[in-house]
Structure formats: C-alpha cells, structure tokens
Amino acid sequence: MQKVNSKIQVLDNGGVTTPAGFKAAAVSAGIKNGRKEKKDVAILYSEIPAVAAGVYTTNAVQAAPILVTKQSLEQSGLLQAVVVNSGNANACTGQQGLLDAQAMQELTAKALGIDPNQIGVASTGVIGVLLPMTRIGAGIEEAANRLSPDGGADFAEAIMTTDLVKKEIAVSAEIDGKTVTIAGAAKGSGMIHPNMATMLGFITTDAKVEQAALQAALKQVTNKTFNRITVDGDTSTNDMVLLLANGMAGNDLLTPSHQDWPIFLDALEYVALHLAKAIARDGEGATRLIVAQVTGAQTEKDAEQAAKTIVGSSLVKTAVFGADANWGRLMMAIGRSGAYVDPNKVDIWIGDVQVAAEGMGLSYDEAAATRELEKDPVIFKVNLNVGSCSATAYGCDLTYEYVKINGSYRT
Amino acid sequence: MQKVNSKIQVLDNGGVTTPAGFKAAAVSAGIKNGRKEKKDVAILYSEIPAVAAGVYTTNAVQAAPILVTKQSLEQSGLLQAVVVNSGNANACTGQQGLLDAQAMQELTAKALGIDPNQIGVASTGVIGVLLPMTRIGAGIEEAANRLSPDGGADFAEAIMTTDLVKKEIAVSAEIDGKTVTIAGAAKGSGMIHPNMATMLGFITTDAKVEQAALQAALKQVTNKTFNRITVDGDTSTNDMVLLLANGMAGNDLLTPSHQDWPIFLDALEYVALHLAKAIARDGEGATRLIVAQVTGAQTEKDAEQAAKTIVGSSLVKTAVFGADANWGRLMMAIGRSGAYVDPNKVDIWIGDVQVAAEGMGLSYDEAAATRELEKDPVIFKVNLNVGSCSATAYGCDLTYEYVKINGSYRT
Incomplete structure (x- = not known):
C-alpha cells in the first residue's frame, strides 16, 4: 500500500472488482479471427444496480455500442453490468451493428437475469466488420457463469488490443467515516487523442453518490486526465469511460455539498490520471x-x-x-x-x-x-x-x- | 513541353530563372557545420525591381527572416532579390537573429548594388542557433558574383534540407497577346502542415501585375495548394512563399478586371499546385x-x-x-x-x-x-x-x- 495523502492510499494489486459488490470474468471467444488466442469477451457486474455516469467520443462517427450505451444510461442513470469485447469495434456497421450491440445487451441481461437497459456495451478493435454474434453469444454465456470477485485482472486483460500491459488500479479513501474504494481498468494504445477519453475506461466504486454529481465529477476529472493524453492525434469512434457507483460502502449520499466531496474527487482523479498516464506510456510502439x-x-x-x-x-x-x-x-x-x-x-x-x-x-x-x-x-x-x-x-x-x-x- | 490547356503549357527543365530578367546562383558556404557538403546560400535576382507578394507562417513563433522580409515587402511592395540559406533557420535567436537577418539584407544589397528594403530573406534548417555570419557573408558575396540566367536549378538545390528531390517548374501562358512565363522553386520535407505554406516557395514571373492583385492572387492560390498539403502536422516557424513579378514580358498591367486575369490565375495555381504536390510526395521518409x-x-x-x-x-x-x-x-x-x-x-x-x-x-x-x-x-x-x-x-x-x-x- 502506498499513501497518496492522509486520506487516500493505493491498494496493492487492485482492480475493478476491489470495491465491494463488484465481480468480473473474461473468456476467449475468438472474436477477431476465430482463434482463441486471447481473452476478448468480458463482463463487469455489480451485485446491485449502480448509479452510473459516462463520457463518450466526440467523433461524429460513433460506433453502435456508444449509441446503445448512451441511450440506456440516459434512461435510468443506472448500470448493473458492462459487457465488453475486443477484436472488433462494431463501428461503421450500420443498422445491423446497432442490432448486434442491442443483442449483446439482451444476451447479457438473460445470462445475468437483470434489466437490459442497465447494461453498458463497449467494443474495441477493427472498424467496419460485423460482429461474429454466435461467438459473442457463447462468450457472454461463459463469462456470466464465471463471474468472480477476483475477476478484475482478467477483465483488464480482455479489453486490451495492441496494449502491451494491463492498466488497472484501486485506491481507498476515508469518506464520511467509511472506507470507500475506487478502482479502474482501461485500454488504449492507438487512435489515442482525446476529446473525451480516446479509449475504453471502466471505473468502479462502492461509494454512494448522487447521479448528477457523479456525471459532473466524471466529466470534470476526464478533462484533466483522459483528455490530456495523446498517442497519435487520432480520435476513435468507440471511446467511452463508464463510472459505476454501487453504494455498498455504506456512506451517506455524496453530493458536492458533502464535506468529504473533495476527497472523493481527489481519489477519482488519482485513479483516472493513473490510467491515463498508463495509456500514454503504453501507446503503440512507445518506449517512454x-x-x-x-x-x-x-x-x-x-x-x-x-x-x-x-x-x-x-x-x-x-x-x-x-x-x-x-x-x-x-x-x-x-x-x-x-x-x-x-x-x-x-x-x-x-x-x-x-x-x-x-x-x-x-x-x-x-x-x-x-x-x-x-x-x-x-x-x-x-x-x-x-x-x-x-x-x-x-x-x-x-x-x-x-x-x-x-x-x-x-x- | 506539355500542354495544360489551350492557353498554358509546361516548359521543359524550367525553373525560377526561366521568366525574362531573372538570374540566380547558389554556393556551398558550410552553414550547418562548417563543411561545404551542399549548396546552402542562394540568391534570386531580377534585373529590375519586381512587384512582389508574400504569405507567411501563422506560427506565433516567427523566425527573424520572416519578420524582416514582411516588413521590407510591406514598405514598398517591391523586391529585386531574395537571399536564402539552408542549414540554419535563424529562428528563436532573439535580437541578434533580427540583426543577422538584416545583415543578410545589407550584405546582399551591397554585393548587388540595390536597395536593402527590396531584398527578401529566407532561412531554413535547425532552430535556435545563431547564424555563422562570416560564412554567410562570404557565401552571399560569392553567389552575387555568379548570378546567371541558368542558375535556377542551383537555387532550387540550395534551399533543400532533408528534401530528396529538387522542386521546380515553369509554365508559359498566352496573356494579353504576349507569352508570359511563371515559374517556381520550393523546399519542404518536414514540419509541413500548412496554415499558409509550411515551406519555402519562390515564384517568379515576367508578367506585369498590379501589387494588390498579385497579393490577393497569391493568397487565393496558396489556400488551394500549399495550404492543402501536410507531412506531419507540424507548422514551421519559417514558412514563406514569395512571388515576384518583374513585368518584363511587356503585357499591359494585369488586374482582376483584365480579360486574361483568369489565365494568369490558372497558370499561377498550376505552378503552386505542382510545387505543393512535390513537397507532399517528398515528405520526410515518404514513399508515396x-x-x-x-x-x-x-x-x-x-x-x-x-x-x-x-x-x-x-x-x-x-x-x-x-x-x-x-x-x-x-x-x-x-x-x-x-x-x-x-x-x-x-x-x-x-x-x-x-x-x-x-x-x-x-x-x-x-x-x-x-x-x-x-x-x-x-x-x-x-x-x-x-x-x-x-x-x-x-x-x-x-x-x-x-x-x-x-x-x-x-x-
């Protein structure tokens, strides 16, 4: 453990399942070429629906999973799970791409027995190729069966494309007399030039936070972290950062008027900045x-x-x-x-x-x-x-x- | 000779000294490191003062020769010569850099017996190093003594840095019952992302053109040619395109209301586009x-x-x-x-x-x-x-x- 300041410390080997109530799993489904060479389908799950926030690519060409996730999140402000695949971006795939992203939601909902509108969908990989939905479906089913509180590292691995290293972190903070944990995983590598986070990022916390405040906090923090990195000046069609707060730490509701709000913001920024710097350092071909x-x-x-x-x-x-x-x-x-x-x-x-x-x-x-x-x-x-x-x-x-x-x- | 259309044709082996009344010369002065490995000081000269126009880098950090040339050209609207060196950009060189650029004007004026305010100065090469003025002075003197109507190719060679090929062209056009010639030379290679022509370009013509019309024409044409190329997205501190029209073709004064103005514009655009494409194709390391x-x-x-x-x-x-x-x-x-x-x-x-x-x-x-x-x-x-x-x-x-x-x- 490493102290950031008197209120915040970095946890050893932490990841998206470190905060209370989160589970994850990842499997090899052979998305890119049918060969099961790497984990490429992953699910992140919260035992109870989490208040959620999202920021998305500003590219005018937005991939189907962006459109589907944005719409679902705007409806309820809640997410209970996120399903992600690497190897195929489901971008520039037209109406069928939208149907496929929705099918990913529905298959995940069915496997987990939860509301499809509380499931985020993210994809990363090659543009312009339809998803292999049979393999996606099998991967989702297998991942749903293997959810585990120890699945964070597998999740971080599954979302990688040309990334060379996993990017994950967890910190704990003393907030409202409770120990709150904030964690994240991200992938980057190429097409990294923010305007919004040019990447996929998933941040989890067991803090209890008001939805509007959570969205504002994510946006504010993103502008100083994920939006301050660049690898090649190219902005992807699929960038997305999702933040899920399931409230299981038991603190009183956090809003900007809570005395410990600045601590929450600091801890969130620490997590986001760690991930952003890790993405920049692991830019395609980068040595430094x-x-x-x-x-x-x-x-x-x-x-x-x-x-x-x-x-x-x-x-x-x-x-x-x-x-x-x-x-x-x-x-x-x-x-x-x-x-x-x-x-x-x-x-x-x-x-x-x-x-x-x-x-x-x-x-x-x-x-x-x-x-x-x-x-x-x-x-x-x-x-x-x-x-x-x-x-x-x-x-x-x-x-x-x-x-x-x-x-x-x-x- | 290659016909562009019924009024314009490309001349074989043409360059900046092809239009009537222009001479040039280039010498090896050892600017970069004292070794006389390539031609690096060049002078372009018109027998009579030429109506001139210029466009310059939009970079907020502008090299000394940009500031000196802009000021001189704005005073009289005329240029009779341009002195150029490669191997050193005379950028980020402070007050001494300005004095050095002015000294280049004065040394050239003295060697040629003309007005220093009718001399353009251009530099390209490494940033942040003071010019070796003794070597520059010797180079100017030698070049001034060797001016020749056949010096165009040497001029085009001397302005190169990491360029692999010389970039030059000349076209002739039937305007106002006369044969008018327009020619140009340019260097590019790296730091090529226009906003203005990210490069050095020198265009000569023996047409007689009103100064305001010439400036407007250069700006208009630049926006469709030099400003439409990119090599690496970086905009140099030293970019400049100068256009000298000495009127020796004997045509009546060209203005936008002259019936043959569109032919002049077309020919000018042809020259600028040829040079711009040559710069893009010869971008650093480029194969295509x-x-x-x-x-x-x-x-x-x-x-x-x-x-x-x-x-x-x-x-x-x-x-x-x-x-x-x-x-x-x-x-x-x-x-x-x-x-x-x-x-x-x-x-x-x-x-x-x-x-x-x-x-x-x-x-x-x-x-x-x-x-x-x-x-x-x-x-x-x-x-x-x-x-x-x-x-x-x-x-x-x-x-x-x-x-x-x-x-x-x-x-």
Whole structure:
C-alpha cells in the first residue's frame, strides 16, 4: 500500500472488482479471427444496480455500442453490468451493428437475469466488420457463469488490443467515516487523442453518490486526465469511460455539498490520471512517457493547448525517441498551438536542464540534456511567462514500432 | 513541353530563372557545420525591381527572416532579390537573429548594388542557433558574383534540407497577346502542415501585375495548394512563399478586371499546385503521395477539413505505408475532422475500388484494393453525400524512415 495523502492510499494489486459488490470474468471467444488466442469477451457486474455516469467520443462517427450505451444510461442513470469485447469495434456497421450491440445487451441481461437497459456495451478493435454474434453469444454465456470477485485482472486483460500491459488500479479513501474504494481498468494504445477519453475506461466504486454529481465529477476529472493524453492525434469512434457507483460502502449520499466531496474527487482523479498516464506510456510502439508541464499561460485553455500540442507533435515525439535535445521543436509546437505566446518570453527545461530562456537557446550541457531525454518519463517544462495558468499533458515517443504496428493492423 | 490547356503549357527543365530578367546562383558556404557538403546560400535576382507578394507562417513563433522580409515587402511592395540559406533557420535567436537577418539584407544589397528594403530573406534548417555570419557573408558575396540566367536549378538545390528531390517548374501562358512565363522553386520535407505554406516557395514571373492583385492572387492560390498539403502536422516557424513579378514580358498591367486575369490565375495555381504536390510526395521518409478527394460536403471548408484530416492522420498514413485497405481509419478521420458528417451516408473508394457505401463496408476485392494502395499516388475518394462542395488535399505515408530522419535531425 502506498499513501497518496492522509486520506487516500493505493491498494496493492487492485482492480475493478476491489470495491465491494463488484465481480468480473473474461473468456476467449475468438472474436477477431476465430482463434482463441486471447481473452476478448468480458463482463463487469455489480451485485446491485449502480448509479452510473459516462463520457463518450466526440467523433461524429460513433460506433453502435456508444449509441446503445448512451441511450440506456440516459434512461435510468443506472448500470448493473458492462459487457465488453475486443477484436472488433462494431463501428461503421450500420443498422445491423446497432442490432448486434442491442443483442449483446439482451444476451447479457438473460445470462445475468437483470434489466437490459442497465447494461453498458463497449467494443474495441477493427472498424467496419460485423460482429461474429454466435461467438459473442457463447462468450457472454461463459463469462456470466464465471463471474468472480477476483475477476478484475482478467477483465483488464480482455479489453486490451495492441496494449502491451494491463492498466488497472484501486485506491481507498476515508469518506464520511467509511472506507470507500475506487478502482479502474482501461485500454488504449492507438487512435489515442482525446476529446473525451480516446479509449475504453471502466471505473468502479462502492461509494454512494448522487447521479448528477457523479456525471459532473466524471466529466470534470476526464478533462484533466483522459483528455490530456495523446498517442497519435487520432480520435476513435468507440471511446467511452463508464463510472459505476454501487453504494455498498455504506456512506451517506455524496453530493458536492458533502464535506468529504473533495476527497472523493481527489481519489477519482488519482485513479483516472493513473490510467491515463498508463495509456500514454503504453501507446503503440512507445518506449517512454512524455510529460509536458506548461506554466505561466494567460488561461488554462492556453496552457492545455500548448502542453497537448507539444506531446502531440510528431517532430517532438521522434526527437524524444532519438534522445535529441531539439528544443526548437518545442518552440515550434507552442507557437502553432493557438495559445497566446510571446516568443521572447518563453523558458524551456528538459528535465532539470534549462535549454532556453526568453525564447533563445542557452549554452547548456548537451550530455546532461541527453540523459534527461533517456529517462522515463521525459519531462518538458515550459514557462510562457505571460500569465499564471498551468496545465500538464501526457504522450509518448514516435518509434519504428508504431509504424510497424499500424502498417499491418488488420492482417 | 506539355500542354495544360489551350492557353498554358509546361516548359521543359524550367525553373525560377526561366521568366525574362531573372538570374540566380547558389554556393556551398558550410552553414550547418562548417563543411561545404551542399549548396546552402542562394540568391534570386531580377534585373529590375519586381512587384512582389508574400504569405507567411501563422506560427506565433516567427523566425527573424520572416519578420524582416514582411516588413521590407510591406514598405514598398517591391523586391529585386531574395537571399536564402539552408542549414540554419535563424529562428528563436532573439535580437541578434533580427540583426543577422538584416545583415543578410545589407550584405546582399551591397554585393548587388540595390536597395536593402527590396531584398527578401529566407532561412531554413535547425532552430535556435545563431547564424555563422562570416560564412554567410562570404557565401552571399560569392553567389552575387555568379548570378546567371541558368542558375535556377542551383537555387532550387540550395534551399533543400532533408528534401530528396529538387522542386521546380515553369509554365508559359498566352496573356494579353504576349507569352508570359511563371515559374517556381520550393523546399519542404518536414514540419509541413500548412496554415499558409509550411515551406519555402519562390515564384517568379515576367508578367506585369498590379501589387494588390498579385497579393490577393497569391493568397487565393496558396489556400488551394500549399495550404492543402501536410507531412506531419507540424507548422514551421519559417514558412514563406514569395512571388515576384518583374513585368518584363511587356503585357499591359494585369488586374482582376483584365480579360486574361483568369489565365494568369490558372497558370499561377498550376505552378503552386505542382510545387505543393512535390513537397507532399517528398515528405520526410515518404514513399508515396496520398491524394484525398472529398466531395458532397455541405461547405468547401468542411470538404477541406475532411480531406486534410485524412491525409494528416498517422493511422491513415501508416496504413498506406503498409498497403492495408483499412478504410475504417478514413471513417474515423472524417468523423473527427469537424466537418458535418452523416455516418450513414459516406461512400469511400480506394483508387477505383469502392470499399464502403452509406457508411458500411462493401465486400470488395481485397487484392484490387491493395494494388491501389501500392500505386503512387494513392487516391482516396470520399463522398459525404450531404452537399455539393468538394476539396482535395495532399499528403504522404508515414514510414520507418520518417522516424529515423527525425530522431536524429540535429546530429
């Protein structure tokens, strides 16, 4: 266990089933090509219906599971289960795709004996291919039979596509005199450029939270975490983050007026930020996490744009891969970001090495700068010196491996 | 000679010195590292002052030569010469950088015996390093002594950085009963994402044109050519296109009310589009030109955004490199472009192979689609089917070589 602060601590080996009342299971159903090579159908389940919130891709082309989940969640504000498949995104699949996403809900509802409208559906994988519904159905049935309070890690594994590592976490927080647990799992890797969380994320908690407050909290936290990462600037058709709060911790109802609301928000942000950084670090082909910390901006929006443009720049990303202290590319990125910039005021550090002051290069220790670029994470600090707002964004380097993975994704 | 239409033809082996009255020269001055490995200082000269127009990078961080050229050109509307160096961008170089850019003007003015305010200055190369002014000065003197009507090809070569091929062209047009010549040279390669021409471009003509009309024409043409290309989404601090019209063809003054104005515009657009496509095709590490033709958009802006997002998407670019007919990535790109899209109406072709109709995949001949993706250029046609506007954008694939070049640019 690792203390975050006096009220929040990270739990060892925690995942989405760590909060009270959650179970999960995942199975190999052969979704992508019929071969049962990896877990690809998973169910996350709460013993009782959970108050739920969701944020979704802003891509105008939205996959069928997005449409189905959004509609169901808006109806009741509750979710008792989430069914997920990897290997096929069920996107650009027209009317049949919608019917298939609904069928996933219904098959899961039947297997679990719960209301189909309280089931979220998420899919990730190749676009434009109809789901193999017979295999999906068999997978759902098998997963429903194997739900377990120990199934969190399997769930995190099943949602992976080109991800190399599982992304999961759980924290506990003292709230309202009770121990509340918040946990999450996520997948990312490619097509990662937020506007909303460009990814799948599932957050569970046993806290009891008012639905409107939960939705507002998820949106607020997403904007500072999942929406601050980028892998390749491409925004997926399937991105979704769902947050389920089943109330089994026994606390009084949390709303923004509760004295411990800030603790809940902090813990939620910790979970989301952990997952977001894990996604950035595990971007396709990436070898290192890039952190861009921008301070001294006129507005927070400016700081965010500058930070996100730095981590999104192909030229910055390749320079990090090559450990080349090419700070001019940071100036270029800041300059094209849309943020207000006075080129003669910008200070830049690579890790602890200041490389530019007032927009001009300093004579710095090249070897020291290179060492900072070989660290993981690589930290760029930029002070625009035109205001007092700041923001941090996260990305990864651009490598041969990214090109390799994406030159042959379908095959 | 190749006929474009009844009024315009492409001249064999043409370049910036093909129009009457232009001379150029280029020399190796050892700008980047003291070694005289390639031509890196060049002068373009007109026997008489030319009416001139310029468009410049929209990056908030603008290099010293941009500031100096813009100011000089705004004063008189005339340029008689342009001095260019590669190997060093003179960007992020503060007050000394401005003094150095002005010194380049003055040294050139002295060597040629002309007004410093009628000299454009352009630089391209590494950011954040002061120019080696002694070597620059020697290069300017040598180039000024070697100006020649045959110097166009040398000029085009000297402005290259990571470019692999020279980019130059000349066309002739029948205007006002005279034969008018329009020519150009450009460099591109990396940091190519327009907003303005993300590159250096120099266009010369012996046509006589009113200054305001010339500026308007350059802007209009740039928006459909240089601003429709992307290599990596990064916008340089040094982009500039200059257009010099010295009037030596002897035509009556061209303005938009002249009956042959459309012919001049067509010829200018032909030159600019040729150079823009050459830049996209020669993007760093690129193996193929990508052409995205979007039709059926509600507005031209929508069509342009969709087309540019397709050619700018890392996932589309890697799929082209891998010749993977992953049309779902086109849907993704269109969807995130900001253009109005009805996902159920989109038709997509890869070359002549239709792969999607009404937003859904067709069963198409995979081998035929792969063959289309192995052609150069690769042509994506997208009909949004929600309007009658169209636009075309140009890009290139994303390859191992791009990563290699940019992981070690400075060293």
